[in-house]
Amino acid sequence: MKVLVVDDDEIFRALLREIISEAGYEVSAHANGQLAWEYLSVEGADMAVLDVNMPELDGLSLLRKIRTSERLRGMPVLLLTIKAFVEDQVAGYETGADDYLTKPFSAEVLAARLKTLERRILGRGTAP
Template sequence: MSARILVIEDEEALCALLEYNLSKEGYAVSLQSDGDEALISVEEEKPDLILLDWMLPNVSGIEICRQVRARSELREIPIIMLTARGEEDDRIRGLETGADDYLTKPFSMSELTARIRAVLRRARPTLAGDVATFGDLSLDRQAHRVRRGERDLHLGPTEFKLLDVLMQRPGRVFSREQLLDLVWGRDVYVEIRTVDVHVGRLRKALNRRGDKDPIRTVRSAGYALDETYPQAVGA
């Protein structure tokens, strides 16, 4: 699982705890502590899920939630609100503003990760499940198996992870820098051209029998799993 979680929280100790534990669960985690900067990060990163503190400097978590829900390109991002405000009226206000779930501090990491999985399962099944599908492609994370139609594809571990990332958001253009972070990790130094090499290897495996190439190259931008591909395959 490589869902991207943006943690918007100004308590440093809690940020460190969340980053450590969520990374262990396989999530790609980024952190923001300032409300104004957090809104910019949401627009730039378009994470798969937001963990949002209620009380933040400059812009409150409630206001961030309201602004995210007001923007068509962001409103589908699931939000779990984290707060010390445990009164019923506060929970209702958070949920009515658009939060998908609401967790009162202090909380256990096991409860948080269970809620993250539940929210992702509802909002983005391809992230939470073991099998992702797109057109005639299927990727089984548990068995580490990829099929195109009736034939098995033999992918290296990097190509497998690269395809997994692309299949999670069909049609979305991922920059080379984003793919480096999601596939290789933020703390690993890899040359940017390495992405092109592995995309080339993935394409070769996917299209070995002259099939239509499902990966679209966007000049000066990056790569996407072509959203027109499923219709083309069935045409």
């Protein structure tokens, strides 16, 4: 089970890699949406954790590409942002996000959300 991680903040990216690896997933981490899209187009992934605010290609734009891709449209996507504004979350869900977390978040909550996405959307993973 491979999780795509995309965040332009190097410290957050390293933190996400650590949390998600420790939760038992393979991680492929990228610094912006464009690099992530280039990777995804070739390698694919099972789930994605996307920062919203990024240079080159932001999280919502990458999510839009994922949702219009024949191959990737069913992929569970969790968005991350430092903005806790309601309108950003609504925009995220309207673009096709499955879940949303605002920074800072707890490692345990992120891991639990990923397990839930895996179970609900992919129909696999450990039963609670």
